[in-house]
Structure formats: C-alpha cells, structure tokens
Amino acid sequence: MSASGGRREPGAGVDIDRLFHALGDPTRRAIVDMLSARPHSVSKLAAPLNITLTAVAQHLQILEETGLVRTEKVGRVRTCRIENAGFVALEQWIEAHKSMWEKRFDRLGELLEE
C-alpha cells in the first residue's frame, strides 16, 4: 500500500501508515474516546456522533483493521471494544523515534529520583 516509507511494526503487525491515517479523523478519535471509557454497541456509538449506522460501520472497519478496536457480534448486537495492538504499535513508533536527547533526559530524571 505504501512504497514510499510505510512499514509494518513487527511487534504488533499494525501498518503504521494506516494507523496514523485512522487517528487523523476526529470522528474516529471520538469513537476511540467513547470506547476507552467502556464497550458500546454500534447504535450507542452512532447516537451522540449524529451519524448513520453505515458511517459508524465504515469507521469501525478502519479502526479494526488498524488494531485500535475489536467488535464481536452476539445475537443481533455488535459490541465494540478498545483493542490494544494499535496502541502498542503507536508506543513502539514513539519509542523508536524519541531523540537521543530525550532518552538521555529521561535517564537523568531517573537518576535524580533515586
């Protein structure tokens, strides 16, 4: 999908290109906000966002593909939950890119706390 710099994070198997794209959308971040508090059904997600169930389903598909959300259908209700893989991939990306300065600064802070 992305020849010009995109890559997979080995730790979580999440495409970092798609992950940042997924989180660049305010509606998808609002869904993540709601699910961070507790699991929701698709219709419970749609109501406060004031968008159609179809639109929510499309956002959920992108969030599922990037390891930020998982959904499970029991009977007629699809329940959505936060998934950790996407967050782990984000953390790994940050960790890999923190400047040497920042890392040294962290270590200094730890030494001062001891």
Next chain:
Amino acid sequence: MSASGGRREPGAGVDIDRLFHALGDPTRRAIVDMLSARPHSVSKLAAPLNITLTAVAQHLQILEETGLVRTEKVGRVRTCRIENAGFVALEQWIEAHKSMWEKRFDRLGELLEE
C-alpha cells in the same frame, strides 16, 4: 479547525488533529526518521527523499507546527532537529486512551516482576 472531536493536549499545546495528520504522511515520517538519528540541513534531508527543497520546506513547516521538529538558521544553513513536544503530546494521547484493561494488565506485569 475541528469542531467534531479535535482538541488541544494541555500538556504540550500541540493540536492532536494536526499531529496525526502530520504523521500520516510517509515522507514526513521519513524526515522524522532521519532527524531521530541526528540533525540534518534542509538539503541533506532533500537528497535521499528525492524531492525538491521547496517540498521539504513545506513538510518541515507542518512538522514544526506540530512540535515534532524545530529548525534553526545559522548563517546560510537551516539545521533541523527533532523536537519533543509532538512526541509528548502523542504519549499523552495514548496514556489517556489506554483501556482500563491494559492499565490493569500493566500493573499485573509490574507486580509479577517485583
């Protein structure tokens, strides 16, 4: 800029909407990759990316606005470095959205390590 869910992270003063947008672009992530290793001049950034100095300058402006990069002009050379504010904002966003499950899991891991 974003009425439907975007917000400013108080800790770092970085707009999280613009931050994810900035990092959704593979060329901008490649610039961050290079600057994570060491500071570069604008022309040193442009060469391996095979894009014009103007294009690099536009990407750098977005990276500067989102606290990921800072640049400093000394004489005729503009030097680019990693800035920490954007990374701090990302970390804060992750921390605020980690599921309760994940937090409990982390704490369990710490207990087992003790």
